[in-house]
Amino acid sequence: MVTRKPILAGNWKMNKTPAEAVEFVRALRPKVTPYPQVETVVCPPFVALPAVADALRGVKIGVGAQNMHWAENGAYTGEVSAAMLAGLAGYVIIGHSERRQFFAETDEGVNKKLKAVLAHGLVPIVCVGEDLAQNEAGVTDSFVSGQVRAALAGLSASQATGVVIAYEPIWAIGTGKTATSEVANRVCGLVVRGAVAGLYGEQVAQTIRIQYGGSANEKNIGELMAMPDIDGALIGGASLKVDAFAEMVRITAEQR
Numbered sequence: 066m067v068t069r070k071p072i073l074a075g076n077w078k079m080n081k082t083p084a085e086a087v088e089f090v091r092a093l094r095p096k097v098t099p100y101p102q103v104e105t106v107v108c109p110p111f112v113a114l115p116a117v118a119d120a121l122r123g124v125k126i127g128v129g130a131q132n133m134h135w136a137e138n139g140a141y142t143g144e145v146s147a148a149m150l151a152g153l154a155g156y157v158i159i160g161h162s163e164r165r166q167f168f169a170e171t172d173e174g175v176n177k178k179l180k181a182v183l184a185h186g187l188v189p190i191v192c193v194g195e196d197l198a199q200n201e202a203g204v205t206d207s208f209v210s211g212q213v214r215a216a217l218a219g220l221s222a223s224q225a226t227g228v229v230i231a232y233e234p235i236w237a238i239g240t241g242k243t244a245t246s247e248v249a250n251r252v253c254g255l256v257v258r259g260a261v262a263g264l265y266g267e268q269v270a271q272t273i274r275i276q277y278g279g280s281a282n283e284k285n286i287g288e289l290m291a292m293p294d295i296d297g298a299l300i301g302g303a304s305l306k307v308d309a310f311a312e313m314v315r316i317t318a319e320q321r
């Protein structure tokens with residue numbers, strides 16, 4: 066049986082100045098470093114990355130960016146490339162539903178970004194998930210597996226193995242409505258892992274890590290992490306509070 070290291074990533078979205086970010090990670094550090102069995106990652110806004118990377122040098126807490134452009138450099142005003150992130154961040158969130166919804170990101174763009182992230186040796190956290198209308202129309206499985214296949218298009222099996230996929234039902238993000246752990250596990254396992262198995266076979270599917278995201282917090286993380294196909298969480302609101310986030314890491318560690 067393959068053991069997959071649990072990964073909890075805090076997606077801070079557009080929150081915290083560089084000074085607030087540093088204060089946060091200094092407070093977080095002693096609370097989560099006793100749990101090396103969990104991969105803990107914080108994803109601050111771009112401008113806080115240098116200060117957070119400095120504050121965490123030599124510390125086993127990962128740093129991630131929330132987005133990037135697929136090109137190496139060029140005439141893309143306001144954008145940041147993977148080459149610029151390398152050295153500051155070890156992870157990059159790609160294709161978050163807010164990027165897809167408010168910034169017109171497409172599956173094709175997600176695929177290009179994924180290739181650029183991998184080319185720079187960073188760990189991609191690729192987000193997929195259906196909205197409320199799709200959920201109610203019963204098309205979750207086909208939609209989500211289509212997003213997974215589109216994101217991974219053209220990747221080799223060894224590249225795919227290093228990808229983290231976050232299943233985030235849009236209706237659960239920031240709403241306080243979590244998918245039940247059974248529903249989350251079914252989509253993470255049958256749909257997301259199933260799509261990976263269809264592309265690369267069972268071994269890659271069993272190795273790849275799949276997070277749940279959407280109103281995950283210190284009250285529901287235990288139940289979510291007890292599920293066999295959920296390997297971690299992408300956490301928005303609850304990751305902005307040191308104690309809540311640290312508690313999620315502790316609960317996860319104690320289950321493993």
Ligand code: PGA
Binds near residue numbers: 237238239278280300
């Ligand atoms: P939430 O956000 O935990 O606040 O629902 C999760 C996310 O958008 O990644």
